[in-house]
Amino acid sequence: MTSPAVATSPRIAPSSASRRRATRVQRVAIPYTMLAPAIVLFVLFMAAPILYTVVLSFQTVRVSGLGLGAADKKLIFAGLDNYISALSDPQFVASVVRVLAYGAILIPVMLGLALVFALLLDSRRSRATKFSRVAIFLPYAVPAVISSLLWGFLYLPGISPVVYILNALHISAPNILEPNLVIFAIANIALWGGVGFNMIVIYTALRAIPSDIYEAARIDGATESQIAWRIKVPIILPSLIMTGLFSIIATLQVFSEPTTLRPLTNSLSTSWTPLMKVYRDAFIRNDIYSAAATSVVIALGTFALSFVFLRIVQRRAFGQEDS
Template structure:
């Protein structure tokens, strides 16, 4: 009976080391890789991020903090302002903010920019969506050339595009007014007080449609073609596919472009500043940023300019936040 029993393995008895397998390395002790693991997981990523962090602190965080500091300061004349007296910088509390919010010129500039956005944003996004849908259609020819032609104005700096359009707006040098004069048409200048807002919006429209079109067009290309083929098999026309499938599918891209356009509208500066020498219809406080520039560099009141800058930044953040809150459920499919 004893001869028929098979011996148990040493691992079962707990005696002796397990038999070593050929080609298998013994695990290294955990203590040997402790320092190397710390350097790899902690020090190396921070070392690679260090240049970006330093640049962000120097050119973004530090100016923001310094602007906040200046917004709570003001100048105070000591003595007669001469000799050992002069001016000193003292704490002003919220005095600069109250002055900015109660300034009639600031309120007027905000109203003009809001009207400018109402005119510009729907036209720009509507044309961008239309061009994206046309380029995505199978019937469109020369798609690459058309895409580059529409996008190319975005690559032109705002100052240069404003100068180009400014000369086209001037009756003395514009070829359009020469043609109108030959045809006997009496056309008033577009840089008048009633039309200068539309002239500025036209410059931004010309330069901004291309960028928004590329964003929407890229989103359309990410949609699977099987969705379109199934709709065509069901008898849907190209217009129905565009209205009921393509536009709802690119809703997140539309929201993103709308948000970028709103932020750019609140920060309009280059176009009216460049056109101002060409017309008397543009004041130095036509937009909020022009008002900041005037206070800081013309009136030498950097404290009021800093407070107005903070107000503009907060307003931009609030508008962006509430806009995303309103559209996020519909566009991104997220619950509140």
């Protein structure tokens, strides 16, 4: 992209006053011109849909009589009705609690494994690091729907090769699709797909640490594990926080895995996670208005949770940089 300032300069009027005015106009216009595509895209595809969702969430359709004619339907202002029914719906509350439990299972394990893998790959004594890195990262490239189908085949007791082998060894395998265990089944799919991505983020941060810090530590007699826990982990803490934040948001939005597994089992309801409930309300029950209200509630909840999380960890992680 060539600079528009250079291109337009020959056309500036000779008088110095007008030139000054022109440059002032340019100074304001050029940045906005260059930002325009981004602003237009943002307004069209982010701000407008969000605003529309909010508008929808305050509306509802009122039917009269049998509701079989166009005249029998009216769009009316619903006030906070949709919000009240969303927040007072026991299914919604249950789905939020379920997703928090899911996050409590998934996030520590996923980030823990990602950190361990990253530290191992970064360690001087590791062999075949390139291959391992790709191997751990590869599941991230598999779309969640596909990986859920793959795991579904491994979970279903009737066709699972794992269950078959365990049975052949006379070990009774628990049915992981049972209502009490299915949360682990789904966390496992997300874990399989998510560890690689988080590992790469952490690993990249590790590679950015100057090696003279390690040399100094070794001269002081630090062992490899001491270097890992006392030097590497504190330095990459911002990366850990960022991956943690992404994971929290992804957790609240879990949808593909349970939706894909749902037809395979009796254990997953249509409102198993908050987003599944939104999907059901909007596209199965055709009630886009209460779905919009629930979406706004989820978005605000995600926002609040991210904010609280950052608030708690910010001082510890970024304290030195701020002072």
